[in-house]
Amino acid sequence: MEKLERLRPIRCFFFGLCCVLVFVCSLSWNVMKNSPWHPRNIFICDTHPAENIVFPPVEEPDVRLERMLYPKPETLKPPRTDVLTITPWLAPIVWNGTFNSDILNAQFHKRGVRIGITTFAIKKYIRFLKDFLETGEKFFMVGHKVNYYIFTDRAQDIPNVTLSEGRNIHIINVTAYQRWQDVTMRRMQMIRDQTYTRFMNEVDYLVCVDVDMRFYGSVGVEILGDVFGTLHPGFFGASRAQFTYDRNPKSVACIPVDEGDFYYAGGYFGGIIEEVYKLTNYCHTAMMTDKAIGIEALWHDESYLNKYFLYYKPTKVLSPEYVWNNYYGSPRAVQIKRFIGIDKDYKEVRFRR
Numbered sequence: 001m002e003k004l005e006r007l008r009p010i011r012c013f014f015f016g017l018c019c020v021l022v023f024v025c026s027l028s029w030n031v032m033k034n035s036p037w038h039p040r041n042i043f044i045c046d047t048h049p050a051e052n053i054v055f056p057p058v059e060e061p062d063v064r065l066e067r068m069l070y071p072k073p074e075t076l077k078p079p080r081t082d083v084l085t086i087t088p089w090l091a092p093i094v095w096n097g098t099f100n101s102d103i104l105n106a107q108f109h110k111r112g113v114r115i116g117i118t119t120f121a122i123k124k125y126i127r128f129l130k131d132f133l134e135t136g137e138k139f140f141m142v143g144h145k146v147n148y149y150i151f152t153d154r155a156q157d158i159p160n161v162t163l164s165e166g167r168n169i170h171i172i173n174v175t176a177y178q179r180w181q182d183v184t185m186r187r188m189q190m191i192r193d194q195t196y197t198r199f200m201n202e203v204d205y206l207v208c209v210d211v212d213m214r215f216y217g218s219v220g221v222e223i224l225g226d227v228f229g230t231l232h233p234g235f236f237g238a239s240r241a242q243f244t245y246d247r248n249p250k251s252v253a254c255i256p257v258d259e260g261d262f263y264y265a266g267g268y269f270g271g272i273i274e275e276v277y278k279l280t281n282y283c284h285t286a287m288m289t290d291k292a293i294g295i296e297a298l299w300h301d302e303s304y305l306n307k308y309f310l311y312y313k314p315t316k317v318l319s320p321e322y323v324w325n326n327y328y329g330s331p332r333a334v335q336i337k338r339f340i341g342i343d344k345d346y347k348e349v350r351f352r353r
C-alpha cells in the first residue's frame with residue numbers, strides 16, 4: 001500500500017504524458033489528412049483538383065509531334081541580342097534566327113492549316129503579278145496549302161503561272177477606283193467583305209500584302225498568329241516623334257505624339273479570319289467616318305492600320321525582313337530580305353492610263 005502511494009507521482013506523470021501524446025497525434029493526423037503524405041492519400045496519386053472538371057472535346061486534330069532532333073534552346077544564350085524579339089505585351093517579334101522552321105512546319109502540317117494570301121492587281125499594277133506569283137511559289141509557305149486571292153479589274157490579264165500541288169489562284173473581280181488613294185484604301189472594305197462570304201469557309205489564316213513586291217527569301221508559318229502586323233522598313237529604329245502617324249486630331253487615325261509602339265507597314269498584315277474581319281472593318285469604318293467630314297489620313301490605310309494596332313495590340317509582330325525595300329540599304333539587323341518592294345515609277349504606274 002505504502003509502495004503504491006510512493007509510485008503515485010510517477011503514475012500521474014505517465015498519465016499526463018499519454019494525454020499530451022494523444023493530443024499531439026490527433027492534431028497532426030488532422031493536419032496530415034489533406035497532405036499527400038497522409039496514409040489515406042499516399043497510394044492515390046490523382047487527387048488533383050481538376051478531377052471533377054469536364055474538359056470540352058478538342059476539335060483540333062491530335063498535334064502530338066514525332067521525335068525530332070535539333071539544337072537545344074539556350075536559356076542563357078538568346079539567339080538575337082541586337083534586336084527586340086518580344087513586345088511589352090509579350091507578342092513575339094519575328095526575326096531571322098529566333099525560330100526553328102522544322103518545329104513550326106511540323107506543328108502546322110499536323111493541323112493541316114490552309115493559308116490565304118490576298119493581293120490587289122488593279123489597273124497597271126497587274127504588271128507586278130507575274131513576278132509576285134512566281135517568286136511566291138518559290139518562297140511563300142512552301143509545302144503548305146495556299147490560296148492566292150487576286151482582286152483585280154483585269155481578270156483577262158492574269159498571267160499563267162504553274163503552281164505546286166495544293167496551291168490555287170482565285171480571282172475576285174472588283175471595280176477600279178479612279179484615285180490611287182481610293183484603290184489602296186478600299187482594300188480594307190474589299191477584304192472585309194470576303195471574310196464572311198468566302199475566306200471563312202476556305203482558309204484558316206490570311207496574309208494581306210501589296211502586289212508591287214517579290215519574294216526573295218523564305219516566308220513560312222512563323223508569321224502566322226491570331227493577328228499580326230509588320231515593322232515598316234523605314235522606321236524600326238525611329239523615335240515616336242519620327243513616326244509618320246496621322247497627327248490631325250479631327251481624324252480617327254490620329255495618334256498623339258506621346259503614344260505608339262511601332263510604325264507598322266500598310267502593305268503586310270494578317271491573322272485568323274475573324275481577326276482580319278475586325279481589323280479591316282475597323283479601318284474601313286474609320287475611313288468612312290473621316291471621309292464624311294472630308295478628311296483622309298496622311299498615309300491612307302496605313303495610318304488607320306497603325307491606329308488599330310495601337311489599341312488592339314497584334315499578337316505577333318514581323319520584323320522588316322518581311323516587307324523590305326532596298327531604298328533603306330542593308331542594315332546589319334536585317335539578315336534576310338524576304339519580301340522586297342519593286343522599284344516603280346510612281347507617276348507612270350499610278351496616274352498615266
Ligand SMILES: CC(=O)N[C@H]1[C@@H](OP(=O)(O)OP(=O)(O)OC[C@H]2O[C@@H](n3ccc(=O)[nH]c3=O)[C@H](O)[C@@H]2O)O[C@H](CO)[C@H](O)[C@@H]1O
Binds near residue numbers: 123
Ligand atoms: C509596302 C507598304 O507598306 N506599302 C504601303 C504604302 O505604299 P506603296 O507606295 O507601296 O503603295 P502602292 O502604290 O503599292 O499601293 C498599295 C497597293 O494597292 C494596290 N494598287 C494600288 C494602286 C493601283 O492603281 N492599283 C493597285 O492595285 C496594289 O496592290 C498596291 O501594291 O502606303 C500605302 C498607303 O499610302 C499602302 O498602305 C501600302 O500598303
Ligand SMILES: [Mn+2]
Binds near residue numbers: 267341
Ligand atoms: Mn506597294
